[in-house]
Amino acid sequence: MPDPFAELLVQLRKDAGRTQEEQAAAINDVSRRDTLTRREVSRYENFENVPTNHTLGHIAVACSFPFEELKREAQAARARRRKGNDREEEDQDAMKRRTLLGGAVVGVSAAAEPWGRLALALSKGSQIDHSAAAMLIDRAAELHVQELNLSARRLQRMVESHLDTITTALPRAGKHEQALTVAAGETAALAGWVAWDLGEHDKADAYYKVTSQCAATAGHPPLRALALTYASYGATAPRDRLTFLSQAAQDVRGHGNATAAAWVLGRHAEEAASLGDEMGALRALERARFAYDFADHTSEQAWVRFVTPYRMDSLALSVYGQLARSELAATADSAVERLGEDLPDGGVVVLGDLAAALLRGGDVDRGVYVSRQFAAAAQAKPNTMGKDRAVQIAAGLPVGERELALHLKQFAS
Numbered sequence: 075m076p077d078p079f080a081e082l083l084v085q086l087r088k089d090a091g092r093t094q095e096e097q098a099a100a101i102n103d104v105s106r107r108d109t110l111t112r113r114e115v116s117r118y119e120n121f122e123n124v125p126t127n128h129t130l131g132h133i134a135v136a137c138s139f140p141f142e143e144l145k146r147e148a149q150a151a152r153a154r155r156r157k158g159n160d161r162e163e164e165d166q167d168a169m170k171r172r173t174l175l176g177g178a179v180v181g182v183s184a185a186a187e188p189w190g191r192l193a194l195a196l197s198k199g200s201q202i203d204h205s206a207a208a209m210l211i212d213r214a215a216e217l218h219v220q221e222l223n224l225s226a227r228r229l230q231r232m233v234e235s236h237l238d239t240i241t242t243a244l245p246r247a248g249k250h251e252q253a254l255t256v257a258a259g260e261t262a263a264l265a266g267w268v269a270w271d272l273g274e275h276d277k278a279d280a281y282y283k284v285t286s287q288c289a290a291t292a293g294h295p296p297l298r299a300l301a302l303t304y305a306s307y308g309a310t311a312p313r314d315r316l317t318f319l320s321q322a323a324q325d326v327r328g329h330g331n332a333t334a335a336a337w338v339l340g341r342h343a344e345e346a347a348s349l350g351d352e353m354g355a356l357r358a359l360e361r362a363r364f365a366y367d368f369a370d371h372t373s374e375q376a377w378v379r380f381v382t383p384y385r386m387d388s389l390a391l392s393v394y395g396q397l398a399r400s401e402l403a404a405t406a407d408s409a410v411e412r413l414g415e416d417l418p419d420g421g422v423v424v425l426g427d428l429a430a431a432l433l434r435g436g437d438v439d440r441g442v443y444v445s446r447q448f449a450a451a452a453q454a455k456p457n458t459m460g461k462d463r464a465v466q467i468a469a470g471l472p473v474g475e476r477e478l479a480l481h482l483k484q485f486a487s
Contacts, residue, residue, distance in 0.1 A: 077121040077151055077154060078147070078150075078151070079121070079124070079147045079148060079150065079151035080118065080119050080120060080121040080151070082144075082147055083118050083119050083133070084119045086133070086137040086139055087115075087119070087137070089137070090136075090137055090138075093112075094112045094115045094116055094119070095112040095115075097112075097115050097136070098110045098111055098112050098114065098115045100136040100137075101115075101129070101132045101133055101136045103136070104132040104135045104136045104209065105129075105132045106205050106208075106209075110129070121151070121155075124148055124151050124152050124155065125148065127145055127148070130144050130145055130148055135209065135213055138216075138220060138232055139232075140231050140232060140235045141235060141239070142235060143231075201246045201247070201248035201249075201250075202243055202246050202247060202248070202250065204250070206243070207243075207247070207250035207253065207254060210236075210239065210240050210243060210254060210257055211253055211254070211257045211376065212376075213236055214236065214240070214257040214258075214260045214261045214376055214377075215260075215376030215377070215379060217229070217232060217233055217236060217261065217264055218260065218264055218376060218377045218379055218380050219379050219380060220232075226268050226271045226272050227272065229264075229268050230265070230268045230269065230272065233261060233264050233265045233268060234265055236261055237258065237261045237262060237265055240254060240257060240258045240261060241258065244258065252292050252293070252294075255288050255291050255292040255294075256288065256292045256294050256297055257376070258288055259284075259285045259287075259288030259289055259292065259294075259297045259300075259301075260285075260297065260300065260375075260376055260377045262281045262282075262284050262285045262288065263281065263282065263285040263297070263300045263301050263304055263377065264377070265281045266278040266279070266280075266281030266282045266285065266301070266304060266305075267304045267307075269281060270304070270307065270308045271461075271462075275308060278305075278308060279305070279308075282301040282302075282304060282305045283301075285297060285298070285300065285301035286298050286301050286302075289301070295324075295325035295326070296325055296326050296331055296334050296375055297375075298321075298322070298325050299321075299322035299323075299325035299326045299334060299338055300322075300334075300375075300377055302318040302319065302321055302322040302325070303318070303319065303322045303337065303338050303341055305318055306318040306319050306322075306341060306345065312345060312348060312349050315345045316342065316345050316346065316349075319338060319341055319342040319345060320342070322338045323335065323338050323339060323342065326338055330374055331374065331375070332365050332366065332368040332369035332370070332374065333365075333366070333369035333370065333374045333375075333378040333381050334374065334375055334378050334381075335362075335365040336362045336363070336365040336366035336369055336381060336386065337362075337378065337381045337385070337389075338362075339358050339359070339361045339362035339365060340358070340359065340362040340386065340389035340390075340393075341389070342358040342362075343355045343356070343358035343359035343362060343389065343393045344389060344392050344393055344396075346358055347392070347393045347396040347397050348396055352397050355393050355396075355397060356393070356397075356399075359389070359390060359393050362386070362389065363386070363390075366386055369381070383412060384409075384412065384413070384423070384424045385423070385424075387405070387408070387409040387412060387424050387427075387428075388409075388423055388424050388426075388427035388428075389427075390405050390409075391405055391406065391409060391424075391427045391428050391430075391431040392427050392430070392431060394431060394435070395427075395430060395431025395432065395433075395434040395435045396431075396434055398434070398435050398436065399435075402431060402432070402435045402437075403437070406428055406431070406432065406440075409424055409428055410428070413425075422448070422451045422452055422460055423460070423463065425444060425447055425448040425451055425452075426448050426452070426460065426463025426464070426466070426467060427463065428444050428448075429441055429444040429445040429447075429448050429463075429467050430463065430466045430467050430470060432444060433445070433467065433470035433471065434470060438472055441470070441471075442471065442472070442475055442478070445467050445471065445475075445478060445482075446478065448463065448464075448467065449464075449478065449481060449482060449485070452464060452485060453485065460485070460486075461485065461486035461487075462486075464482040464483070464485050464486040465482070465483070465486045467482055468480075468482040468483050468486070
């Protein structure tokens with residue numbers, strides 16, 4: 075019968091939508107070495123071999139799966155192989171211990187293990203290399219993008235696992251200390267956002283505070299802006315939200331922050347609209363759009379990669395819907411056209427904002443139609459912001475749509 079660990083590797087590859095050759099390429103991209111072949115992936119999946127912990131670390135990153143969980147399954151698989159084959163196998167963990175204690179540089183995966191941390195303590199002066207630091211930084215950026223298409227609970231495990239890895243690596247960061255401190259803050263901010271989404275508000279506040287500490291340590295104000303803007307969603311008093319966003323706007327002024335500024339100003343417009351400050355909301359939205367004209371969300375701070383044109387559509391729809399502005403219809407048409415037929419992952423959020431805006435703006439028939447589209451899309455492509463949108467839409471549906479409203483509430487819960 076197939077081994078459970080081999081089945082897990084097959085499932086991870088299929089969940090990522092890859093062939094064995096594509097899986098090998100994805101793992102090589104993470105390791106930055108063109109050494110793993112399709113044949114080796116096949117050997118792993120047929121339980122002819124078990125990856126080393128070093129390779130497991132790369133597989134975990136390539137497949138967005140918690141490293142510690144993958145390592146435990148691999149250790150159990152090795153034990154089954156030893157028992158089933160009735161022969162001695164080299165203890166790969168012991169081999170890595172000997173290598174590490176012999177003075178080799180500790181990589182990202184090893185640093186996440188207890189013996190790896192001991193080796194770090196013993197190897198005075200050892201520092202992580204450029205490729206290991208780059209992997210940690212890139213992974214922090216990837217997690218912000220994956221927020222759009224992963225469940226909150228699964229994303230939380232991944233984010234907290236990565237934060238632990240960076241935390242372990244920081245004492246040996248050397249010349250990479252500032253960059254890794256920023257990456258740690260970005261990861262902590264996302265951990266806070268996911269915790270808030272799961273109703274763990276105290277935990278979210280703690281993560282936002284440590285993100286601000288990372289910003290101060292690294293001398294990187296945009297990182298504090300990230301924490302403040304995330305925290306603005308959870309602030310109970312509307313005025314507090316505007317205070318957070320005003321400070322965040324100050325933190326993202328200057329060259330290289332156009333995308334971040336567009337998001338912060340768009341959020342400011344949303345909150346001003348909720349307070350009925352039409353002039354303030356429209357002015358902030360205009361500034362957000364102006365900033366976005368100069369933005370490149372793929373080359374600025376890692377965390378701004380989720381601020382796509384779809385997200386900007388969502389902000390405009392929210393503002394115009396709350397203010398019942400005539401621009402809502404044209405903005406809705408533009409948003410639908412941008413989405414196209416092949417709905418992107420971020421498009422689920424846009425549909426939610428579009429439906430809520432139409433209902434608030436009085437276009438009930440069209441609002442109900444888009445609400446049904448959102449309900450279907452949210453089920454097919456769940457994301458961490460979907461349930462918030464579902465609650466908003468359910469509250470705005472007419473009495474005759476009780477069944478749809480109930481469905482959305484159940485989805486949100």
